[in-house]
Amino acid sequence: MVEITGSFSSFSIDDVDKARDFYVGTLGLTSEDIMGGLRLTLPGGAQVFAYPKPDHIPATHTVLNFVVPNVDTAVASLHELGIRTDLYPSSEQMPLDENGILRDPNGKAGNGIAWFKDPAGNVLSVVNEP
Template sequence: MLADVPTFSSFSVDDVDRALVFYRDTLGLDAEITDMGIVQLNLAGGARAIAYPKPGHRPADFTVLNFVVDDVDAAVEDLHARGVETKIYTDPDLGTDARGVARDNGGPPIAWFRDPAGNVLSVLEDD
């Protein structure tokens, strides 16, 4: 039943106007505030996600959106040029380099960053 129905992801934010500016203007995504007062992200491949306002919002301590890129280093450089900080983890076992990219950790090269509400996002390289 559920395998054949449209699906979207959602996460909370503390300020939809700041979220809109970040996702639309900083990251360059197709984003808008809907009539319901939520930020709708229209993502590549027809996917979508929503960011909804939540009183008492607490940032997700897990990755809520992963952006698959051809070149994680180029993506990190672009994020830095847009004012986005990628080195958010300092755990030595995570193995991130000075720019915040984790490599050779059993998965693809990946860098994490936060939205203005503190939610964790990532760019990761696909083989």
């Protein structure tokens, strides 16, 4: 058996400086430059590695979810920063509101999830606390 002492996730980016500006300057995370990329520390202490890749292709799935107390407030804050949350079209299977928020039909007000992109085009989300 392999002895595992920890874990982290990673995703590629196309520009380390733009990623640092976004994740640290815009979203308020902390980072450390390591191995040519960024080790991002998330709220709660988990870490993720954003590494530069010359032939980067943005992920088409959500690579990072940010838990927030109220998705409406979080989306309003993202909009104030010029970040769009209307990535996907609303459909019967995925009914989104005008801000791109998918609501939990059985949830309380402020529940839901909304997606946005980082400068490299990777999909991120803000999702209400469970």
